[in-house]
Amino acid sequence: MTEPIAYADANASRAFFVQMLTRDITLEDCVLDLLDNSVDGAWRSIGHIAPTLDDGADLSPFCIDIRADEGGFWMSDNCGGMDLQRAENHAFTFGRKDDDDEDRTGDYRIGVYGIGMKRAIFKLGWKVKINSTYCDNGIAKAFFVPIDVRAWMAQADTDWKFEIFNAEPAKSQGVAIEVTDLTRGTKSAFGNPSFQQNLRRVIARDYALHLHRGLTIVLNGVAVDASLITLLESAEFAPLRKSWDVAAEGGSVHIEILAGASAAPPDDEAPDEDDRGEERYGWYVACNGRIVLAGDKSTTSIWGLEGFPIWHRQYRGFIGLILFTSDETELLPLTTTKRSVDLSSEVFRSARPTMREVTRAWIDYTGARKQAREVAKVAEQAAKSVSLFSIAQNPVIVTPTLPAKPKIKTSTIQYSMAVTRIRALATEFGNVNLSAREVGMRSFDYAYDDMVGEE
Ligand SMILES: Nc1ncnc2c1ncn2[C@@H]1O[C@H](COP(=O)(O)OP(=O)(O)OP(=O)(O)O)[C@@H](O)[C@H]1O
Ligand SMILES: [Mg+2]
Numbered sequence: 001m002t003e004p005i006a007y008a009d010a011n012a013s014r015a016f017f018v019q020m021l022t023r024d025i026t027l028e029d030c031v032l033d034l035l036d037n038s039v040d041g042a043w044r045s046i047g048h049i050a051p052t053l054d055d056g057a058d059l060s061p062f063c064i065d066i067r068a069d070e071g072g073f074w075m076s077d078n079c080g081g082m083d084l085q086r087a088e089n090h091a092f093t094f095g096r097k098d099d100d101d102e103d104r105t106g107d108y109r110i111g112v113y114g115i116g117m118k119r120a121i122f123k124l125g126w127k128v129k130i131n132s133t134y135c136d137n138g139i140a141k142a143f144f145v146p147i148d149v150r151a152w153m154a155q156a157d158t159d160w161k162f163e164i165f166n167a168e169p170a171k172s173q174g175v176a177i178e179v180t181d182l183t184r185g186t187k188s189a190f191g192n193p194s195f196q197q198n199l200r201r202v203i204a205r206d207y208a209l210h211l212h213r214g215l216t217i218v219l220n221g222v223a224v225d226a227s228l229i230t231l232l233e234s235a236e237f238a239p240l241r242k243s244w245d246v247a248a249e250g251g252s253v254h255i256e257i258l259a260g261a262s263a264a265p266p267d268d269e270a271p272d273e274d275d276r277g278e279e280r281y282g283w284y285v286a287c288n289g290r291i292v293l294a295g296d297k298s299t300t301s302i303w304g305l306e307g308f309p310i311w312h313r314q315y316r317g318f319i320g321l322i323l324f325t326s327d328e329t330e331l332l333p334l335t336t337t338k339r340s341v342d343l344s345s346e347v348f349r350s351a352r353p354t355m356r357e358v359t360r361a362w363i364d365y366t367g368a369r370k371q372a373r374e375v376a377k378v379a380e381q382a383a384k385s386v387s388l389f390s391i392a393q394n395p396v397i398v399t400p401t402l403p404a405k406p407k408i409k410t411s412t413i414q415y416s417m418a419v420t421r422i423r424a425l426a427t428e429f430g431n432v433n434l435s436a437r438e439v440g441m442r443s444f445d446y447a448y449d450d451m452v453g454e455e
Contacts, residue, residue: 014153014160017094021115022123025337027189028202030123031066032338033116034075034177035203035217036290038064039210040109041079041175050325051108051209051289052256053389060214067220068199070191073124076176081134084143084164092145092162094118110290112329113336125182126150133170140169200224206291212389229284229319231391232261234383238398240358241391246350251328253347258388259320259358260397264380265366266316267373282311283355284321285341285348287332293340300341302355304431309363314370318362321388322351358397365399372402413444 022030042062043049049057067074082091090100096114121128128147133140144167152162170176182190189195200219204227207217211226218224231239239260245252262281283301285293297303297311301320304310324332324347333345341348369376379400417436426434429442 011158014155018122018149018153021094021119025119025123026339027123027186027195028199029337029339030120031068031073031199032202032206033120035064035066035207036110036338037117038062038075038077038079038175039207039215039290040107040111041077041081042210042215043108045080048107048327050254050327052254052323052325053209055213057213059210060216062214063216063218065218068190068196069220070182070187072178072180072182073186073190074176074178076170076174078172078174081132081173081175083132083134083136084141087132087143087145087164090114092118094160107329108288108325108327109329110288110338112332112334115336116338121147121177121179122149123183124186125179127179127181129178131167131170131176131178133167133173135173140173142167142169196220201227205294208291209286209289229258229321229388230262230385231258231319231388232263232380232383233386233391234379236379236398236400237261237383238394239391240354240395240397241393242354242395246347248326248328248331248347251326251331253324253326253328253331255347255351256323256325257320257351257354257358258391259318259355261317261362261380261383261399262319262385263317264377265369266313278313278316281316281318282320284319285333286321286323287334287338288325288329289323290338292334292338299431300343302352302359306356308356308359310430314366315362317366318359320355320358322355324348324351361397361399365402368402368404375402376400413440415440 025033042059043051043057045062046057046059049055051057062077062079064075064077064079090097093114096112100114117130121130126149128149129144130147131142131144133142135141143164145162145164147162196219200222203217203219203224204211207215207224208226208228211217211224212228216223233239237260239258241256241258243254243256245254279295282295282297282303283293284291284295293300297315299305302308303315326332331347333341333348335342422436422439423432425443426432426439429439434442
């Protein structure tokens with residue numbers, strides 16, 4: 001190869017980098033990134049347990065305390081801390097380095113990309129201080145890393161680093177993060193009661209499995225209660241619960257799926273005042289115990305795809321949970337923001353046939369129920385809400401057998417329409433890719449509901 005004649009500068013501007021890094025993540029998810037790191041610390045401290053529903057792990061010694069208000073953000077944990085060597089070589093790099101093999105195998109981490117903590121502090125504010133107290137051969141040691149983000153961004157050189165100073169060890173081993181001089185968006189969110197309420201709800205939901213194992217998370221002085229999923233179980237209602245391992249390049253992933261009725265479907269399809277209730281239903285995905293997708297009713301979880309209808313109120317009551325567990329975190333179908341799943345992941349795709357099966361069964365049940373409401377209600381009321389930890393193993397979802405629909409004489413309606421109008425209507429129905437047949441069926445249902453009403 002001939003010698004290059006020059007080199008094109010490819011260094012990132014620090015300001016651009018910070019802006020880009022924090023753009024596509026919500027503030028809530030940034031706080032969760034910090035919680036993930038603490039949880040990883042706690043998990044490392046109890047040592048090499050696969051986070052499944054029956055792992056028996058005890059996280060009761062661990063506590064993460066968060067205070068977030070207009071004056072700043074403070075978070076501290078007693079989850080073991082990071083040592084100086086880790087801070088020097090890995091913890092503050094933007095992206096995980098190839099030589100970072102921190103407790104890789106057997107560790108069942110949530111953190112994998114090496115970006116979460118830095119992205120979170122940049123999103124939060126301008127003045128940062130990260131303290132760590134750790135144990136070095138039986139002796140408690142500590143350091144702190146102060147970051148003045150504005151000053152750091154103003155530096156022009158390409159040698160990116162943060163200073164580390166000696167500190168007095170805290171009472172317990174762990175990390176404490178302080179962020180003051182909050183960014184404008186963060187300040188107004190932290191001062192907003194509905195943001196605070198939502199943050200608590202998201203923590204309760206996404207760390208439900210850890211909270212159930214005894215972990216304490218305190219937000220602004222009040223401990224967060226786990227919001228755990230329950231499913232209906234009876235002689236006639238049985239959720240599906242099955243698990244298997246899939247081999248992937250570099251290791252294997254354990255998959256467990258639980259899916260069924262969490263509540264009875266609604267009696268009519270008009271929206272009610274309790275629309276928040278609707279959020280609970282749909283599909284959940286947990287990666288190494290952390291919920292990354294919650295109450296999903298989109299094409300990510302099949303609704304509106306592959307011949308399945310778009311979610312609507314008729315399907316209310318359904319909950320499915322998929323747990324992906326692996327000591328090779330990079331094999332899990334996590335996105336970098338840990339707020340959805342990677343649809344191209346083969347591991348995720350291997351769960352889809354089972355998702356299809358249970359979704360179909362639920363659609364059929366809620367459809368058949370329309371003609372046999374009274375029989376269905378008796379069965380639904382007789383079923384008990386069971387915690388997901390106690391659901392029996394069952395390879396298929398079982399729903400009450402309802403009297404078959406009486407045979408009705410049908411005719412075919414056929415008409416032609418401009419493709420642009422069909423696509424425009426499909427878009428209004430929420431999915432531009434709906435088939436012409438589906439658009440025709442829905443238009444009829446729409447007009448029928450509006451003009452004729454309940455059968
Ligand atoms: N609370 C904490 N306790 C112990 N170590 C921590 C804590 N917070 C951060 N660290 C260390 O800092 C490292 C970097 O954290 P960061 O969140 O940036 O990346 P990550 O967790 O490795 O990956 P991801 O980007 O997927 O979160 C962690 O791997 C961990 O070693
Ligand atoms: Mg992390």
